[in-house]
Amino acid sequence: xxxxxxxxxxxxxxxxxxxxxxxxxxxxxxxxxxxxxxxxxxxxxxxxxxxxxxxxxxxxxxxxxxxxxxxxxxxxxxxxxxxxxxxxxxxxxxxxxxxxxxxxxxxxxxxxxxxxxxxxxxxxxxxxxxxxxxxxxxxxxxxxxxxxxxxxxxxxxxxxxxxxxxxxxxxxxxxxxxxxxxxxxxxxxxxxxxxxxxxxxxxxxxxxxxxxxxxxxxxxxxxxxxxxxxxxxxxxxxxxxxxxxxxxxxxxxxxxxxxxxxxxxxxxxxxxxxxxxxxxxxxxxxxxxxxxxxxxxxxxxxxxxxxxxxxxxxxxxxxxxxxxxxxxxxxxxxxxxxxxxxxxxxxxxxxxxxxxxxxxxxxxxxxxxxxxxxxxxxxxxxxxxxxxxxxxxxxxxxxxxxxxxxxxxxxxxxxxxxxxxxxx
Amino acid sequence: xxxxxxxxxxxxxxxxxxxxxxxxxxxxxxxxxxxxxxxxxxxxxxxxxxxxxxxxxxxxxxxxxxxxxxxxxxxxxxxxxxxxxxxxxxxxxxxxxxxxxxxxxxxxxxxxxxxxxxxxxxxxxxxxxxxxxxxxxxxxxxxxxxxxxxxxxxxxxxxxxxxxxxxxxxxxxxxxxxxxxxxxxxxxxxxxxxxxxxxxxxxxxxxxxxxxxxxxxxxxxxxxxxxxxxxxxxxxxxxxxxxxxxxxxxxxxxxxxxxxxxxxxxxxxxxxxxxxxxxxxxxxxxxxxxxxxxxxxxxxxxxxxxxxxxxxxxxxxxxxxxxxxxxxxxxxxxxxxxxxxxxxxxxxxxxxxxxxxxxxxxxxxxxxxxxxxxxxxxxxxxxxxxxxxxxxxxxxxxxxxxxx
Numbered sequence: 001x002x003x004x005x006x007x008x009x010x011x012x013x014x015x016x017x018x019x020x021x022x023x024x025x026x027x028x029x030x031x032x033x034x035x036x037x038x039x040x041x042x043x044x045x046x047x048x049x050x051x052x053x054x055x056x057x058x059x060x061x062x063x064x065x066x067x068x069x070x071x072x073x074x075x076x077x078x079x080x081x082x083x084x085x086x087x088x089x090x091x092x093x094x095x096x097x098x099x100x101x102x103x104x105x106x107x108x109x110x111x112x113x114x115x116x117x118x119x120x121x122x123x124x125x126x127x128x129x130x131x132x133x134x135x136x137x138x139x140x141x142x143x144x145x146x147x148x149x150x151x152x153x154x155x156x157x158x159x160x161x162x163x164x165x166x167x168x169x170x171x172x173x174x175x176x177x178x179x180x181x182x183x184x185x186x187x188x189x190x191x192x193x194x195x196x197x198x199x200x201x202x203x204x205x206x207x208x209x210x211x212x213x214x215x216x217x218x219x220x221x222x223x224x225x226x227x228x229x230x231x232x233x234x235x236x237x238x239x240x241x242x243x244x245x246x247x248x249x250x251x252x253x254x255x256x257x258x259x260x261x262x263x264x265x266x267x268x269x270x271x272x273x274x275x276x277x278x279x280x281x282x283x284x285x286x287x288x289x290x291x292x293x294x295x296x297x298x299x300x301x302x303x304x305x306x307x308x309x310x311x312x313x314x315x316x317x318x319x320x321x322x323x324x325x326x327x328x329x330x331x332x333x334x335x336x337x338x339x340x341x342x343x344x345x346x347x348x349x350x351x352x353x354x355x356x357x358x359x360x361x362x363x364x365x366x367x368x369x370x371x372x373x374x375x376x377x378x379x380x381x382x383x384x385x386x387x388x389x390x391x392x393x394x395x396x397x398x399x400x401x402x403x404x405x406x407x408x409x410x411x412x413x414x415x416x417x418x419x420x421x422x423x424x
Numbered sequence: 425x426x427x428x429x430x431x432x433x434x435x436x437x438x439x440x441x442x443x444x445x446x447x448x449x450x451x452x453x454x455x456x457x458x459x460x461x462x463x464x465x466x467x468x469x470x471x472x473x474x475x476x477x478x479x480x481x482x483x484x485x486x487x488x489x490x491x492x493x494x495x496x497x498x499x500x501x502x503x504x505x506x507x508x509x510x511x512x513x514x515x516x517x518x519x520x521x522x523x524x525x526x527x528x529x530x531x532x533x534x535x536x537x538x539x540x541x542x543x544x545x546x547x548x549x550x551x552x553x554x555x556x557x558x559x560x561x562x563x564x565x566x567x568x569x570x571x572x573x574x575x576x577x578x579x580x581x582x583x584x585x586x587x588x589x590x591x592x593x594x595x596x597x598x599x600x601x602x603x604x605x606x607x608x609x610x611x612x613x614x615x616x617x618x619x620x621x622x623x624x625x626x627x628x629x630x631x632x633x634x635x636x637x638x639x640x641x642x643x644x645x646x647x648x649x650x651x652x653x654x655x656x657x658x659x660x661x662x663x664x665x666x667x668x669x670x671x672x673x674x675x676x677x678x679x680x681x682x683x684x685x686x687x688x689x690x691x692x693x694x695x696x697x698x699x700x701x702x703x704x705x706x707x708x709x710x711x712x713x714x715x716x717x718x719x720x721x722x723x724x725x726x727x728x729x730x731x732x733x734x735x736x737x738x739x740x741x742x743x744x745x746x747x748x749x750x751x752x753x754x755x756x757x758x759x760x761x762x763x764x765x766x767x768x769x770x771x772x773x774x775x776x777x778x779x780x781x782x783x784x785x786x787x788x789x790x791x792x793x794x795x796x797x798x799x800x801x802x803x804x805x806x807x808x809x810x811x812x813x814x815x816x817x818x819x820x821x822x823x824x825x826x827x828x
Binding site: 010011012013031035052053054055057058059067068070071072118136137138139140141142144145146147148149150151152153154155156157158159160161162163164167168169170171172173174176179180183184186187188190191192193194195197198199201203204205206207208210211212214215216217218219220221222223224225226227229230231233234235236242249250252256257258259260263264265268271272331332335337338339340341342343344345346347348351352353355356358371372373374377378379380381383386 | 429430432446450454469472473474475476477486487490538539556557558559560561562563565566567568570571572573574575576577578579580581582583584587588589590591592593594595596599600603604606607608610611613614615617618619623624625626627628630631632634635636637638639640641642643644645646647649650651653654655656658659660661664665666668675676677678679681738741742743744745746747748749750751752753754756757758759761762764765767777779782783784785786787788
C-alpha cells in the first residue's frame with residue numbers, strides 16, 4: 001500500500017461546491033471532491049439522515065461512525081446549517097455568492113418554498129450551477145413520488161428483470177440507484193462548467209434517478225419496441241428470448257459461484273469455448289457432445305434445449321472440483337470467459353486491484369486508526385493515479401469554526417447566537 | 425450568441441458494445457461531432473446482438489441504434505496501413521478527443537496508441553476504458569459487462585437466502601463505467617482549456633463498478649463482514665418488498681421507512697387497527713415480523729390493479745411503485761413526460777429506438793436525434809467534408825482497400 005504524502009488533485013480549476021444532499025446525492029459531491037474541488041457538506045444541526053444508515057464502524061451506532069456515510073462523503077469538509085430558518089437562508093445565500101456549484105436532493109419544490117431555488121440563487125450569483133437530484137425530476141406525473149431504492153428500481157423497469165422466473169422480482173440487495181444519479185449530477189456540473197466558459201452563465205441541472213437508472217434495463221425496451229416481446233427476468237438461469245433455450249450463467253463451484261457461459265461468434269467466443277472444452281477433456285470428464293461442437297461456426301440461435309443441456313453437463317462437473325480463485329486463475333491463463341462471483345473479501349484480496357493501486361489508506365484520527373478505501377480510479381499513461389481521496393468524511397459540524405469564523409468572519413458571539421438558536 | 429454546449433468538441437471513437445459508445449453519446453447528445461470508426465470486416469460487435477427491428481442485419485440491432493444517435497459512421501480498415509494513416513490524419517487535423525475501449529495492446533498494435541497519436545496531436549485527450557485497466561495480471565482477460573458485474577461484486581448478494589444468487593440483470597457495469605469516463609473527459613477538457621495540455625485517461629470498468637459498493641468494502645475491512653442475500657427484506661424499513669397485483673406477473677414495490685408512513689399506509693389500505701397491532705406498531709417490530717406483514721399486504725394487493733395501488737399509496741405519502749415490465753416502461757407517463765427514449769426515422773426499418781441523454785440542462789437543450797449511422801454511412805462525407813480529400817485521393821484510397 002502506497003504511503004501518500006500529498007494526495008494528487010486532477011482538477012486544475014478551483015471550484016467550490018455547496019453540497020446539501022442526503023443519501024440520494026452524496027456521490028455527486030464526493031466524486032467532485034475526490035477530483036480536487038472544495039466541497040462543503042452542509043447538514044442540518046443534528047446531521048444528515050444518511051448518517052443513520054449502517055453498517056457502522058465496529059458496529060458502534062453513532063452518526064459519526066456510519067460506514068455508508070464514510071464511504072460516500074470522502075473529500076468533503078462539513079458544516080451544519082438549518083436552512084428552514086431565516087438566518088440559515090441568509091447564510092446560505094452568502095455562501096452562494098462565492099460558490100461555483102450547489103447540489104441538493106430535496107423534494108421538488110422544497111428549495112422554491114424557502115426562496116432558495118435556482119431562480120432566486122442565480123440572481124445572487126449568475127455564475128452559479130445548481131444541480132438538483134430527485135427520484136423523478138423537477139416536473140412530471142411522478143414529481144412528488146417518494147422512492148427508496150426498491151421503489152425507484154420498480155418504476156425504472158430494472159426490478160422486473162431481476163430474480164428467478166419462478167419467484168417475484170428481487171431488488172439489488174444494496175442501494176445503487178442513486179449512485180447512478182450522483183455521478184450524472186457530477187457530469188451535469190462539469191458540463192455546465194464547460195457551458196459557462198463558452199457562454200458566461202451558470203444554469204440548473206435536473207437529475208432524475210429514474211432517467212439515470214434507465215440504461216440498466218438494457219434490452220428490455222428494445223425487445224418491446226422491435227418485437228413486442230416482454231423479456232422474462234432471469235437469475236442464475238437465463239432464457240434466450242428468441243429461441244426460449246434455457247442456459248446457465250452463474251454456476252456453483254467448490255467454495256462459491258462463478259459466472260460463465262458459452263459465447264457466440266469468432267475470436268473471443270470461439271477461443272473461450274475451445275479452451276474450456278480442452279480443459280474438460282484433460283480432466284477426464286465425460287464430454288463427447290462438447291468435443292463434437294464446431295466452435296468456429298457456433299451459432300447460439302441454432303441450439304436446442306437438449307444440445308444446451310449436453311454442453312452444460314461436463315461444465316457443471318468441472319466447476320464442482322475447483323474454488324473461485326482456482327477457476328479464475330486458470331481462466332486467465334486459458335482465456336476462458338469465466339469470472340468469480342466476488343464477495344467483498346474477494347475484492348479486498350484482488351491481485352489486479354492491488355497492482356492498480358486501487359486502495360487508499362485514509363486517516364481517521366478520531367478513531368485512532370486508518371481505514372482502507374477505494375481510491376478515485378482515473379489513471380494516466382503510467383498507470384499512476386490522477387486524483388486521490390484527500391480526506392475522510394467530515395464529523396457533524398467539524399468545520400463550523402474553520403468556515404464560519406475563519407473564512408466568513410463570524411464572531412464568537414454571533415456563533416453562540418446561531419448555535420443557540422438552532423441555526424447552526 | 426449562444427453556443428450548443430459541446431460544439432467545440434470533436435471525438436473519434438474506436439469502440440465496441442456499450443461502454444465506449446455510451447461515453448461518446450453523452451457528448452453527441454449535446455452537439456459534439458463524433459466520428460465512429462468501424463469497418464464491415466470488424467463492425468461494432470453490438471450490431472450482432474438482438475433484438476433486431478425487421479430482419480437480422482448489420483444495421484438493425486436496436487441496442488446499436490439506441491446508443492449511437494448523432495454520430496458519423498466511418499468505415500476504415502485498420503488492418504490496412506492506409507486506413508490507419510487516415511485515422512491519424514483525422515485525429516491530427518480535426519479531433520480533439522479520442523475514445524477507445526478495446527483490449528489493452530490493440531490500439532498500440534494498430535499504431536494508434538497515445539504515444540503515437542500525441543506526436544500528431546500534442547494536446548490530444550485520449551480515453552482508454554477497458555475491463556480491468558491497462559496494466560495488471562488480468563488486463564487482457566476477455567469479458568463483457570455480464571461477467572464484470574460478478575467480478576465487481578454486484579451479484580453475490582442479489583437473490584433469496586434459500587437458493588444460489590440470481591445476480592443483477594444484464595451487463596450492469598456497462599452502465600456505470602461510461603459515467604466515470606464522461607466525468608474524466610470533462611475534467612481533462614476543462615484542464616486543457618486552462619493549461620493547453622492534453623491528457624491520457626486510463627479508466628478501468630472494474631474499478632468503476634467496485635466504487636459503487638464502497639460501503640460493503642469498508643464493512644469487510646473494518647468489521648470482517650460480507651453482505652449476504654436477503655431477498656427483498658431490509659434491516660431498516662418494513663414493509664419493504666414486492667407484492668403481487670392483478671394480472672400475470674404484475675407487482676408493486678412498497679417501502680415504509682418510519683412510523684408516519686406506517687400510519688398513512690394502514691389508513692390507505694383501510695386497516696387502521698393494524699397501526700397499533702403490537703407485532704407491527706414499531707419499526708423494530710415490523711422488521712422482526714416482516715414475513716407475516718408481507719403476507720397481510722399480499723392479501724390486500726393481489727386483487728388490485730398495480731397502478732391504482734401506487735396512485736393511492738403515493739397520494740398518502742407512502743413510497744410505492746408499479747414494477748414496470750418493458751411494456752410498462754414504454755407507456756410509463758414519467759418516461760413519456762421526459763422523452764427518455766424515442767422511436768425516430770430510420771432509412772431501412774422505418775423507425776429505430778433512440779435513447780435521450782438522462783441529464784436535463786436548463787440552458788442547453790439536447791440536439792434533435794438523428795439515427796445511428798449505418799455501417800460506413802458517412803465514409804464519403806468524412807473524407808470529403810472533414811478531411812478535404814479530393815475525388816482522386818478518395819478513389820485511390822478506396823481502391824487500396826482503406827475503407828474495406
